[in-house]
Amino acid sequence: MAAVLAGLTLTSCAGGPFSAPAAFEVDPVYLDPELSGSVEQLRPITDFCGDRPIKVALADGVGDNAFRKTARAEFEDEAAKCPNLEVLPYADGQNNPQKAISDIKALVALGVDALVVFPDAGPALIPTLREAFEAGVAVVPYTASPGGTPGVDYTTFVGHNTVTDGAKWAEWVCNALGPKGGNAIFLGGTPGNAQSLSEIHGIEDELATNPDCRNVTLLNDPGAPIDTGWNPAQTQRVVSGLLAKYPKIDAVITDSGDSSLGGIRAFLQAGRPLPVWTANDNNGFACAYVENKPKQPQFQIVAVTSRTWIIRLALRKAVAAAQDIPEPEPDIVNVPIVMNSLDPDLAPTCDPDLPASAVTSSQLSTDKLAEIYR
Missing domain, CATH: 3.40.50.2300 (Response regulator)
Known part of the structure; x- marks a missing residue:
């Protein structure tokens, strides 16, 4: 992550469906x-x-x-x-x-x-x-x-x-995939939002400068998050389309545990192996890991606090x-990493008394968290 704050103007000439603005400068x-x-x-x-x-x-x-x-x-x-x-x-x-x-x-x-x-x-x-x-x-x-x-x-x-969040996720993905590397996608939120644009800058910079990432390929257009609206149903549709387009996706980098649930459903429905996956913390994201890990040993997750x-x-x-x-x-x-399946001290835990969408790192009581989604 050493070079993540260098070279802060990001440009894109790509004209694909997920193109970033012509120029984006990290705040x-x-x-x-x-x-x-x-x-x-x-x-x-x-x-x-x-x-x-x-x-x-x-x-x-x-x-x-x-x-x-x-x-x-x-x-x-x-x-x-x-x-x-x-x-x-x-x-x-x-x-x-x-x-x-x-x-x-x-x-x-x-x-x-x-x-x-x-x-x-x-x-x-x-x-x-x-x-x-x-x-x-x-x-x-x-x-x-x-x-x-x-x-x-x-x-x-x-x-x-958000820049260092992106770098943290990319660094973790490279370590999780190991020397063989693989193909990664980054799923952002609403079109043009600065959070996801800053995160992909951190991701791209980490992939370009970290020797452990030499064999990891980001499938996104340069500088362009793949928009999901931070909505699980929309994410499921988007990821289904990506699975049809790309025969091999080894890592999914996202900035939402909630919308990740839609992406995970898309992989399962397509019969594709669950890849390594990053997000912000979410009870359903942890539960999806606990449920699927026994049948999918390659499935690993990490999450920073949803803050x-x-x-x-x-x-x-x-x-x-x-x-x-x-x-x-x-x-x-x-903000810290609060969930990491590769770290026994931060192993994901599923709370069956909370709904899937509950953000477990929030400062709300368990009762108030449950009340939000009633």
Whole structure:
């Protein structure tokens, strides 16, 4: 992973169905060590509630997957710790950039003071975020950077280092496949989202610079995640098409344990051996491993935390800014691997009392996790 932060402009001339934008530059926020930190540096929201009653809101670009459902519950759980916060109605952009823009404008019209946004539409949202910020709203996009400039277009950006996530996954895949290598695919989320674009940069850089990866071939067009919408049903359709196209897929790199379940179903229905697989943690992903491993010894998995709890940090940043309280927590949190079938200390475990979509590394209680999916 040594070279993962070098050469940060990624270009693509490929014209295939999964082409990346003509040029994508990794957001420099991921490169600034002064913005990064660990989970040990995080603080309770009660340090930042303030005294003034304020309105808070969450605007999602798309809300129909396990990550967003869990993150929404974490947002509401965190807000409930401050008695002076009023939570405005949740906004689901339904994977429609124009609706996402309209949602943000509507929340501003409702008098929101602190707004957390998952900017699936990327840079297309910048004018709307800037308009809200200039109107006096504390605006904090999280997880997928929309670009733009903190302090000019919005208050700050909160997330985890998606570039190094990609590099971690690629490094693990190369070790899992061993010297023989093999063919790998990377499944991203919604079209054009910065999270998946940053992750594939880390993947490609690791594959290009790590000697252990010399025999691993990424089948994606250069710089282009294969879009799945982070939706299990869509992922199943996409992977079924890829299996028809490629007779040999040895590794699947994804950034979603939930959507991975659709991909695993596609392999099983096609009668193809399950490959080594990366994701973010998810109870169903762990259960799929436990269920299939006895019959498929080649099947191995790894997962970083799904970090749905980072939305809590985004809310704290937004509330502190709205209350004019200094907020010293890191903007970018380095997240750990929480599940690794090749490491006995991190062996995947299936919780039969939780639904498949449950994000087990969340900060919600077991009862609240189960309630989300009832």
